[in-house]
Amino acid sequence: MYFERAHISDEELLTFYRKLLYPRLVEEKMLLLLRQGKVTKWFSGIGQEAIAVGATLALDADEWILPLHRNLGVFTTRQMSLQQLFHQWQGSPLGFSKGRERSFHFGSRQHHICGMISHLGPQLSIADGIALAHQLRQENKVSLAFTGEGGTSEGEFHEALNVAAVWGLPVIFLIENNGYGLSTPVEEQYRCEQLVQRATGYGMRGMRINGNNLLEVYHAVKEAKQHALHEQQPVLIEAMTFRMRGHEEASGTKYVPAALLEEWAQQDPVRHFEGFLQYLHLLDEQTTRQIRETIRQDIEHDIHEALIAPAPAVTIGDELLDIYAPAIPVEPPPAATTVHEKRFINAISEALHQAMERYPNLVLMGQDIAEYGGAFKITEGLSAKFGKDRVRNTPLCESAIIGAALGLSIMGYKSMVEMQFGDFVTCGFNQIVNNLAKIHYRWGQNADVVLRLPAGAGVGAGPFHSQSNEAWFTHVPGLKVVYPSTPADAKGLLLAAFADPNPVLYFEHKALYRSISGPVPEDWYTIEIGKARQVQSGDDISIITYGSGVLWAMEYAQQHPERSLYILDLRTLQPLDYTAIKTAVEATGKVLILHEDTLTGGLGGEIAAWIAEHCFALLDAPVMRCAGLDTPVPFAAELEKNFLAKTRMHQCIQQLANY
Template sequence: MRYHVGDLEQQKLLDLYTGMLKPRMIEEKMLILLRQGKISKWFSGIGQEAISVGVTKALKESEYILPMHRNLGVFTSRDIPLHRLFAQWQGKASGFTKGRDRSFHFGTQEYKIVGMISHLGPQLGVADGIALADMLRRKKRVTAVFTGEGATSEGDFHEALNVASVWNLPVLFCIENNGYGLSTPTNEQYNCEHLADRAKGYGIESRIIDGNNILEVYSKVDELCKAIRRRPRPILLEFKTFRMRGHEEASGTKYVPDKLMKEWGEKDPIANYETFLVNEGILTQERIEELKSSISEEINENLKLAFDEDAISSTESKELSDVYKASENQIIKPESDHKEELRFVDAISQGLEQSMYRHNELIIMGQDVADYGGVFKITEGFVPKFGKRRVRNTPICESAIVSAAMGLSINGMKAVVEMQFADFVSSGFNPIVNYLAKVHYRWNENADVVIRMPCGGGVGAGPFHSQTNEAWFTKTPGLKVVYPAFPYDAKGLLNTAINDPNPVLFFEHKGLYRSVKEEVPVDYYTLPFGKASVLKEGNDITVVTYGAGVHWALEILGNHPEINADLLDLRTLQPLDEEAIYNSVKKTGKLIVLQEDTLFGGVASDIAAMVMENCFEYLDAPVKRVGSLETPVPFAKSLEENYLPKHRFESALVELYQY
């Protein structure tokens, strides 16, 4: 192996050697502990240390790096205390996830490291968001993100590269091409000679680097980082290397030909570099033994600290309290009594605009949201006021944009993402439910992201533009779900959602956008989450609903003056105002829950079950649930009217009243 020293000083050469030796020795110790049953799992990076160490050493400490599960050298190069790493791998409290996640599935703001999730691809988009925040603040920084050759087949990889290219983001996309995705060789994963060639399709630069040559890795990455800081842009790096052990230790390497293992074994990045340093007179055998002895002592001392730590314990309240970042939910009242009549759509727009003034690092992202103003014109006129840096048209890549919103949050900004239609959120489902929702519980990082969801039927839009899919998200701990029915609520709750440091799915019924008007305060104000609105009071029956269902219920109750009902508009589904529901049911003894969503597995089912469990002795009749037909949303007017639950609600209401 050839090494080009260039202008690197002797101390740097030794620093790179020590930087690789340390993670190698830790790994060798972990493999012993794994066999002894003292850790549960291990993903080995033996043979790939030059990449992790070389890239990390080329970055500044203030620059974020997003590693994978074979990048131990990233963590050691950032000087994370070893006892905390060891505690993390043993599920101890002094680790980084309070025992809630394992191995390298964690991040730490202190060391500017953002760990992976098992779905791999989303972290590429997260790197885009982190870099976008740096670019918007005009900070000359680089963000480096790792992935393997296997994950380059995921859609998130391509979406992230495209976004970075379109926005010219200062991201180093680092592919560790180590030969196999678990047992699948590269020739069964992609059909191009070099993964670096894929950069051409996105109009970005690329480099191929010998991933086992520490000097080549460090020198080239250092050079590129300096260039990116001068002129921000994304660059794709393909590091050619090899995985010398199994995908994880239990899988082994029997599928790898012996000849290939031997060939790459001779390219060991540490052994070869060590020989080079000895031959150059920079390193001696005595110094090698001193280094190994010192590192071994450090490992053993820190292992003892981790082993001596008690097994983690917790309580139900502690676990539940960490699902969300604590929020004051401060209620802000309008400064004056001045009101104006606004349509639902205008109230949303006004709230969003006032929040943009209130939070100067709030970024809006979505398809066509800039000059065009979005398909529903919510952001019309925003570009002249806030500029295209803050109101950003996006490519059609929901997953990467949601991930980028997560990255903005990690780097201290706020994001509002508009799904053009709530139906399209399925393309961004993974980062919402697996990244945004879990991130605070996992490693105490919050997702300061609002996702606006134009939704609902009744407008003849058919199966792909009419769903009301709130139940996809109310099931997922860590998400908040808001679903207003009136302009006043829409503006106040949107402002609260943007203030909230947790991820919020904000549902806006398209059928209400221009059909519902109301007097709304002109000034900025907020409304509390988790508080239902009591629209009618009565003693005969409790009606619980939200969204368009509120307006159907008002109309139908108006047609039946004989029914004296409590009508509750939930407004937020997560958190849910259980107390208001229970108090009403205890008063009336009867409950009917109306939702626009199809019936099975919806919010109504949970409310019905909760009332049965907590208010059974107060009930005078079975709880009724009413929802749409168990079909996709049809297009033709007559079919859609039959699909929606409005008329079935009237029949069920009368039946329950007469019970």
Template sequence: MTTETSLISNIAYKNEGLSKTESLELYRLMLKPRLIEEKMLILLRQGKVSKWFSGIGQEAISVAVTKALHKNEYILPMHRNLGVFTGREIPLYRLFSQWQGKMNGFTQGRDRSFHFGTQEFKIIGMISHLGPQLGVADGIALAHKLKKEKKLTAVFTGEGGTSEGDFHEALNIASVWNLPVLFCVENNGYGLSTPTNEQYRCKDIADRAVGYGMESHIIDGNNIIEVYTRVNEIAESVRENPRPVLLEFKTFRMRGHEEASGTKYVPEELMQHWAEKDPVINFRNYLMSEDLLDQKFNDELIAEIKTEIDKNLKIAFSEKPVSSNESKELNDVYKIVDYEEVKPKGETQELRLIDAIAQSMKQSMAKHENLVLMGQDIADYGGVFKITDGLLAEFGSERVRNTPICESAVVGAGMGLSINGMKAMVEMQFGDFVSSGFNPIVNYLAKTNYRWNQNADVVIRMPCGAGVGAGPFHSQTNEAWFLKTPGLKVIYPAFPYDAKGLLNTAFNDPNPVLFFEHKALYRSIRQEVPTDYYTLPFGKASLLREGEKISIITYGAGVHWAMEILDELNYAEADLLDLRSLQPLDKDAIIESVKKTGKAMVLTEDTLFGSLASEIASLIQEECFEYLDAPVFRVGSLETPIPFASQLESQFLPKERFKARLKELIEY
């Protein structure tokens, strides 16, 4: 940054009662990220950092918002908000190590740039999919509200990100629930190279707030005094009167989306206009014109910051390249769990699958006072399957919450609750609808512990499965979508006893759990179930029947089809293994059974291509090849969407094909 002094300021500053000390502090806070960025651009050209997303020209927003928030309030920044990180006084060598992929960084080399969070500094970094962090901010703010804390949450996005569905979902939830969130939109004119007139038609993004019944403000994002005083005033008000506020900061980024992009798409006159509104240079000139800053102090301040940068760069450069091993990498995918075994005792009663799940929910709500349930129609109505019926009356509307129809932001809110020390359950009204919340599940919940050691204490309940004539959009059993994603746990019980114990364990587990509940089994399967609280471990299959000649491996409705066909054929020579837990998977039980019998059939309700059945068949081929007396048989549903008419649905499902293939395997 040049030290050349001109007392001309192109921004109309108003003192607003700031002391000299406060004014100089704001200047120092802006100067630091600017000087770091200038250094990073040099290092980028030297090949010493791999990528850089510049925030030059936007520093006033990050700095002032951070200054206006209390240090124990969360901020969710973007990749141009370096001033948030420096404003929270993160040691620079840790930032530099993060950008170089070294161990002193916040992700141990597992993620780059600003894609990290830190509970120590109450900063929750972005992921590349931009939108989900807005819903996460809702969850963090909801936790503050539930804990009766006078705190708010600030979350950043750019004007481009406001076109994403997550933006609209998050603002709607925040408005409906009156959450203390500052939605900070940095309108810098371009989404990469796309100008605002090709992104939206309203005059200002702030105009959208009226549609959500939300307060909004437009702020000159290059005027540090205006940003700080207005945000500080709004923040104080929101702490006392919790509500969401949409803040649109008018600004401009003076460099490309990232350095490789360049700025050739920006008209020269527009670049010149905003160059004259540089927030750092203009504020420096203003301070000098008001005799609040002199050239000597300015030079000393620049030299001091540059010395700090160089000292911390030396530490980061001297750090060894990141190293690890397979064991450490695998162990960090999930938060370590101390399984709490609670054995059943006392009385039992005959329960349907649906009753056992409801009983688990009630007992887990009593056990975990920080557990919040969220889902469409789960409160007064009790859910479309009536599983949550009665929980509103017992635990109140703060913990049993109806949501708008916006799966993505609700999953994000669950993540936010976890970040702020609570537990969340999200009920998908039908498991099919999870596709609308797919992104935050597989890209946020699943990856966060591995990336920066933050657990996602979220259970997502998934009513699923065919056999009830519900057609293509209410019948899928889509567990395979999630088994591919490291970081998620996937549970799929077939019996009331298992469902209750495993769901209790899911609520105890600090990792994200997808809990599949087959709709056709809800009211058709009954079993004696302990009335008191108990748990069952993940990763343990249940051997329902023992035989010496064939291993049948299945889960969900497939368990009941297998039992029915075995009885019909009067065949008693099969091991019947109910997996119950799909991730983690009880590989040992599978291998042990197949080595004993020499024949294996894997049955799934899913279509076969890309299914868990295919993975298990591959596992058996690798681990049990020398023991096999026949090929591994797989049976699944037809490779079509799930049809509605009962005749078509029966043909789609694999039950009859399983019977034919079982006969074939017996005779092989």
């Protein structure tokens, strides 16, 4: 193995050696502790240390790295405490994720490391967002994301590379090609001769290197960084290596030919670099033994201290407290503010303008939202006023764009992603429910991201442009879900979503855009997320609803003055305003839960269950639900009308009234 030292000093070479050796010796200790039952799982990176260590050494300490679970060398080279790392591996509350994650599924802002999720691909898109933030600040910094050869088959790999190339982002994508994805060999994973060939297809530079050669990795990443910054382009590096142990220790390596293991054992990165330093007379056998013994003693000390440290007690309060980052207090409109009559769509557009003015760090992203103004013209004029850096057209890469939004949040930016239609959010589902929602609970990093989702039926758009899919997300801890029904709430809740440091899904009903108007305060104001609105009081029946259901309930009340209806507009679907729900139950003793979404699995079922559990003594009749049919939303007008819950409202109210 040939080593090119270039301008690296003798002292630096010895430092590189210690950085390379340290994770190897930690691993050897961890494998022993695994057999002793003191840790329960381990993903070994033995034989691959040169990639993690070399790449980390090549970057500045404040450049973000997004590693995988075989990159111990990233964490140790960034000088993370071994004691706390060991707590992490034990699942102790003293670990970096307070026992909420295992292995390396965590991050640390202090060390500029972003924690992975098991789905692997999504972190590549987060690196895009971090690189975008550097670019917007005009900083000479890159981000670096690891993936494996198996991860290159995921859709997010292709989306992330495409977005980085189209936007010209200074990001390095580093593939650790270690021969197997668990037990699947590379010939069953891809058909191109080399994964680096994919760089050409995305219009970026590609490099293929020996991942077991520490200095080759170091120089390659240095060169990639220089290219990324000078050309403002991403770089793809394929580092060839081999996984000498199982995907994780329990899986073993029986599926690997013995000759292949032996061949790669001869390429051991630690042994070869050690030999190189001995060739330079920087190491001899005695010095090597002394360095190894010193490191082993340090490891033994840190592990011992970690093993005897008492763990704090687990409390429900602490767990619930960390789901969300602290919210910003509500800002009501100034007393002297002017109020204008505005359409629903104009209230949303006004909120976007005011948010862009208040938050210089707010970036809007979405398909066709710049010059074209979006599919519904809500963002029209924003690009001309605030510039294309902050109002960005995106490729058709919903998942990668949501991931990039999270990357922006890590860098202190706010972002909004507009789904052209709420139905298309399925393409970004993983990023939302596994990254945005969980990241604050996992390692204290908030996701300051707003997703705008034009939703709902009634406009003849058919099965793929008409869904009410809000219930999918109300089940996920860590997300906030709002669904306004009036122009004033549309503006106030959207501004509250931008003020909130947590991920907020903002559902806006397409049929309301130009069909309703109402008074809207001109100045900035926010409406509390999690606070319902009493639309009107009544004595006979309480209708608990949101979105289009509010308009249906109000219309029905006007048409049937003989019924005294209490109408509650939830406005926020996660978290729910249970106090307001209980008050609505108390008012009449008869409850109808109304929503446009399909019946089975809809939010109405959760609310009905809560009422039955907590308000049973207040009820004079069973809780009823009126919802969309359990079918896709049909296109034809009569079929769509039949689908909507509005057509069955009268029957449900009559049934409740007669109970």
